[in-house]
Amino acid sequence: MAQLLFVADPLDSFKPYKDSTFAMMREAQRRGHTLLACEPRELRWQRGGRISASARQIRLSGTLDDWYVVEAELPALALADTDAVLMRKDPPFDSEFFYATHLLEQAEREGARVFNKPRALRDHSEKLAILEFPQFIAPTLVTRSAADVRAFHAEQRDIILKPLDGMGGMGIFRVRDDGLNLGxxxxxxxxxxxQTIMVQRFLPQISAGDKRILVIGGEPVPFSLARIPQDGEVRGNLAAGGKGVAQPLTERDREIAGTLGPVLAARGLMLVGLDVIGDSLTEINVTSPTCFQEITQQAGFDVAARFIDVLEASLR
Structure with a gap:
């Protein structure tokens, strides 16, 4: 059995009824693996030593209240002494996240197995990674220039503007044909x-949901989670009040996932969340993709089991 170190947000901040990292942990424990956990701030390196962390060995209690028990404190756990390190820190991808990827890359040089691969995390901005696949995206502009944005709006008439470092729908604006408040x-x-921002043509198919397609080991999960805006919102993100509805992948979904999946997996991205509105790819999520539990509960497909299958195969 393997020792799995989860580098994540504080355990007490988890919402186990919907958290995907919790679902991973639960399936791993069911199979007999040892669960270890630390936060990025607990990573350290000193010359003459290896990347280590102040970690905890935990056991899941089987309940959603008081959902974990600390079985041992490990004040100087060398990451290379574990069987796998799973980087599951939620966005934003800020300076501290960036520094953590460098520490994790050093741990790789020392023999650690890290998923997703730290260099791949740095190389794939969740908003900008779509630029590599223009055949799948809607009209899109990336710029600092207000004049560029105004020209794009004059051409497209109905647009979405968003920051490059946002998460959960934060900072997303729609400007319609009248241009109200564009400036x-x-x-x-x-x-x-x-600051550089992204502007995209508004996709009316958002009314049917912003689909999250999970790709594990290069292969798509056969169901997406369509996050449907509620109460007049244009944002489908669950964090912004969207309603999640699991549904089978469409032919276009499979085309997008089938093209991107093998490419991204070859770069060390074991788990990716593709966001698709209608037929258009809008984001490539690599830091901490979610929606495991919603898809499993609604569609009956055990996403966490698929993930642990692929993880175990990679460790053989």
Missing amino acids: SIIETLNKNGA
Whole structure:
């Protein structure tokens, strides 16, 4: 059996009834694996030593209240002494996340197995990674220039503007044909030209949901979770109040996932969440993709079991 170290947010912040990392842990424990956990802030390196962490060995209690028990404190666990390190820190991808990937890459040089691969996490901005696959995306602009945004709006007439470092639908604005508040929104997002933003043509298919397609080991899970906006929102994100509905992949979903999956897996991205609205790819999520439990509960497909299958195969 393997020792699995989860590098994640504080355990007490988990919502086990819907958390995908919890679902991974539960399936791993069911198979007899040892669960270890730490936070990125607990990683350390000193010359003459190896990347280590102040970690805890935990056991899941089997209940959603008080869902874990600490069985041992491990103040100086060398990451290379574990069988796998799973980087599951939630976005945003800020400076501290960036530094953590460098520490994890050093751990790889020392023999650790890290999933998703730290270099691949750095190389795939969740908003900008779609630029590599223009055949699947809607009209899109990346710029700091207010004039560029205005020209794009004049051409497309109905647009979505968003920051490059947002998560959970944070900072997303829609501007319709009338251009109402476009100047103010541009100033808010691009900080008067100091920050780069993304602008995309509004996709009316959002009314049917922003689909999260999970790709594990290069192969798509056969069901997506369509996150459907509620109460007049344009954002389908669950964190913004969207309703999640599991549904079989469409032919277009499979085409997108079938093209991207093997490419991203070859780069060390074992788990990816593709966001698709209608027929258009909008984001490639690599830091901490979610929706395991919602898909499993609604569609009956055990996503966590698929993930642990692929993880175990990679460790053989």
